[in-house]
Amino acid sequence: MGERNMIKNQRGKLIWIGAAVLLIAVNLCILTGCKEDKQQYHHQVSVMYINVGKADSILVQVDEKNFLIDAGENDSVPSLFRALQYKEVAKLDGVILTHTHSDHIGGMEALAQRCEIENVYSAEISMNEETGENKIQQVVEQLALPHKKLKAGDQIAITSDVYFEVLGPLQYNDADDNDNSLVLKLSVNGKTFLFTGDMQFAEEETLLKAGADVSADILKVANHGNKDATSVKFAKAVSPEIAVISTDTSVDENSANKKVKAFFSSAKVYVTEDYACGVLIKIDTNGNTEVSDPIIPKLVASLEIQSVSLENQTVTIINNGDEVDLSGYFIFSTKGKEVFCFPEGSRLLRNEKITIACTGKKGDYIWKEEKVWSTKKEDIALLYDSYGNKLSSCVAQ
The missing domain is CATH 3.60.15.10 (Ribonuclease Z/Hydroxyacylglutathione hydrolase-like)
Structure with missing residues (x-):
């Protein structure tokens, strides 16, 4: 009987202690301001x-x-x-x-x-x-x-x-x-x-x-x-x-x-x-x-602009390395700022040459411009990979 009373008293004390802790927590929350869980959003x-x-x-x-x-x-x-x-x-x-x-x-x-x-x-x-x-x-x-x-x-x-x-x-x-x-x-x-x-x-x-x-x-x-x-x-x-x-x-x-x-x-x-x-x-x-600060990859490609013809308004590129997927690669004119983007799926085999020609000229790819390369002032062709890394350059002549 005495043991039961002891357990009962201990339970009563625990209840009072729990109530006191809860009361203190509530008062602290009122005094300091309760912080809600940080809101979750769902957009990337x-x-x-x-x-x-x-x-x-x-x-x-x-x-x-x-x-x-x-x-x-x-x-x-x-x-x-x-x-x-x-x-x-x-x-x-x-x-x-x-x-x-x-x-x-x-x-x-x-x-x-x-x-x-x-x-x-x-x-x-x-x-x-x-x-x-x-x-x-x-x-x-x-x-x-x-x-x-x-x-x-x-x-x-x-x-x-x-x-x-x-x-x-x-x-x-x-x-x-x-x-x-x-x-x-x-x-x-x-x-x-x-x-x-x-x-x-x-x-x-x-x-x-x-x-x-x-x-x-x-x-x-x-x-x-x-x-x-x-x-x-x-x-x-x-x-x-x-x-x-x-x-x-x-x-x-x-x-x-x-x-x-x-x-x-x-x-x-x-x-x-x-x-x-x-x-x-x-x-x-x-x-x-x-x-x-994003780190930009550098693609491995051994491409070279062999020539830029002012007379024919063409650019010739050769691949001195392994086969290259040209998707996203582009040519840039330093004088007129014109850009030619290689279409998705374009490829260039090892030792293969391609010619990019202006509208009305013959080439493997056609630049939708009648004339790109300036005959009055120096113009340079720049070849870039899809990440904007310069691969080759050549003066138009």
Whole structure:
């Protein structure tokens, strides 16, 4: 009987101890604030700010969807192709051209050769040439691509619950098309991106005066980080954790300006020129951010440009090594910036030669240009593998 009472008393003590522990836990939760389990997201998110020199091109991937914001300059095509190959992009669901300047649209013709492009997007507000023509409209019509014009408040759907939101431009600026740049916001996996094109002080001010919510975790710093863009007021309104500047300071010494970078002293600032392929940012399903510098493979191929004929407008290539799959390989003209992309499935056997000829000439492959190689100034043919590694060069003669 005494033993039973002892067990009963022990059980009673345990109950009281348990209740006391629970009460303490509840009080601590009230005092300190209970932390909920971190929210889980379900999208695969990757954004690469491609190193295209003193130009802009950003690859946004959400799940299976691929969008490119700007296409770089025509001489940055090898760098653009390198990034697309690394990320295994053959189709673009959309190409968004922020404004008409060549360092944002110059790579479009080459891009259309390499990738299937479902839609092109640009701002409804855009500066025309003196002739009344619009450069973006001209490029899109030349390439026969579907084209949608956007205004503030519009959305570009990526998935059923993820989209680009158009914040600007809000009004036409007749002084500089930089200030007619498309400004886009993207919220996904608990993080917010802000893409600003080449927006300068004037457009920044219109957005701030209109009360636009420009706050973001990750900012593409406008206009290559030049001091004519990004005011203290705008930088504070965004208050990013990460700021990315796209530039090559050897070409534009005023870009990635120290004064502008200082506005983001509480953020991590990345400059694309410091990354071989570009600044790659991934957001995982826990909302965590990872920044990396992709390592680009180097393919083994013993290909050589034997000759470039000015008279015949042809390029002859020989394979001095093992059989090569030429899919994604391309030839680039240093003078005219024209690009020829080898079709998928193209192959070159050991010791085999092939000729690439212009339209109207005879060759194994036909370049859809009547004339590529300049007869007035020196022109050099460059041969690249699919990752943008230079394999061979030859002066046209």
